[in-house]
Amino acid sequence: MLQPLHKTIIGTIRRMPLPAARLAFRAYDKVLRLQGAEHLATTQFGARLYCNPLDLIQRMILHFGVWEPDVSQVIADNLAPGDVFVDIGANIGYDTLLASSRVGSSGSVVSIEASPRTFALLHRNLAVNASSSNVRPVNAAVSDRPGMLDLYEVNPGNIGAATTLASRGGTLMASVQALPLEQILTPDEMSRVRLIKMDVEGAEPPILRHLLEQLSAYPATMDIVVEATPDDDPESWQDVFARMRAAGFTAWAIENDYELEWYLRWRRPATLQQVEAMPTRQQDLLFTRR
Template sequence: MLPLERDRTVTDMLPAATPSLSELMVTLSRGYVRNVPGSLLKGPIAARYLNPHLRDHPRRRAVEARFDARFAVDTRDLIQRYIHLFGVWEPHMTQWLRGRLKTGDVLVDVGANVGYFTVLGSRLVGSAGKVVAIEASPAFHRRVLQHIELNGCGNVRAVNSAVADSHKTLTFVLASSNNMGANSIVPYDGPAESSFDMEAVPLPELLKPDELARARVIKIDVEGAEGGVIRGLAPVLGKLRQDVEIAVEVTPERMAKLGDSPEELLATMREHGFHTYRLPSEYRPESYPPAIRRPTPPVRWRGPIVGESELLFSRIDAEVLA
């Protein structure tokens, strides 16, 4: 009797990506992952084939997102690679914003990166609304401007500035071009690919009075500097519209290196009447197909913040922020 072969997962059955993987196969596989209904095999194909191939054999081109927008991507970078591969970045956050922003609203996008959420917000708030896209990196600020022009976003004001709790000069370091959005002021001991200095200003000083008063969503993704951004925003939290909601990517380890803590941030938000919710923050490529198909709404969070977390703060008191 022949010995039984051990059970193999789908991932085991797929060969690893190699430089010889044809561009035709990449194009066909990407088309399947992006466009065919359902999620059968999409996770393993994306994780085993497409993600490593697009990272190591970068494509630079304009691609369609899953909403009415186009982005010029360089697939060396994680965010741009996922936009190219899946047509979406952070599907849970994308879906939540789609349900939150309405015509005439204002979105404040702090840490706009290449402008994915800026352009999404522009589409959602319409010509009667506005988006303020704030990005510290001069290179990414130029990309935001590029995508504003590419998508005809006449309702966006782009600002090249850092945000903090006071006026100061900050030094940003980029460790790797594989995640170009990870420019951070957090102390870094390893080799750096690049660095730049930028003046920082409290968020209320960067916004016009009308923008501050009409802000429906303030989204903050600043790679560890979120404590300073919230401290700078705290004096005006009570003056914002009652239904304002604030999304903050919280990174405890990075915050600690700057002398900050998630507990202080959460306490500030509680003092101003906000309840804490949490969205899934999963960046493995195999997690994207099911997340795109069935995005998860924010759920009430009462525990400690021990790892990187996508938090939402709302004055709505519920178990699910639907």
């Protein structure tokens, strides 16, 4: 793909009135699909990723150079050279590579992806970025105990929707090794973790409870970004939220939306909003003790 031409086309589409922009985007996306099942995209921070426009996340990265832009800004703003970033649910590596560019050669990124198929895509994207030498990829599921977990495909059009929750009604795709986070991280990584991003499609509550039990092993400056989905288990999320607050964390809502219209109209991150109670709908949250 010719990147300057691609940027010009997307920029033109985003300036159109919204109804026309939707139609133009879908037509252009169809043209790209006809040209091939995969394209090498360039993100807004300069990383390159192989993207298939049939997949939701990869389609947005391909066209807009960004995924979850407000979450991306939180990650970028909270990392500096020398930091350690832990990406739980790394998918094809977008957040991993963003963090890699921020922490530099003196920092490191632990990129954890449970799905063997998606891990292969992650590994390939790391290989095409020379700057990713500070990334340690791990093919495992994070859990509150060692063992094996079944992984289910919920939506073929979004590989990021793969989950260990059978209740979401997916198709069994693999059985994967599961480990607590402290058995994945090295002692040095644990002592220097600045930010953990966790997006594991509803499996977060037991991981967070276990992490709180091990909290003394982590730096007091460690923050956590998590996709909270209370629809799966409202009581568990209420319990986790209360435990996080009792441990000294405040919670901040990060604006996010997956609709095409939001990406077409997005221009700048929204101000984070502090929340005092567990949201009742899906919400990306930043937990911090700072």
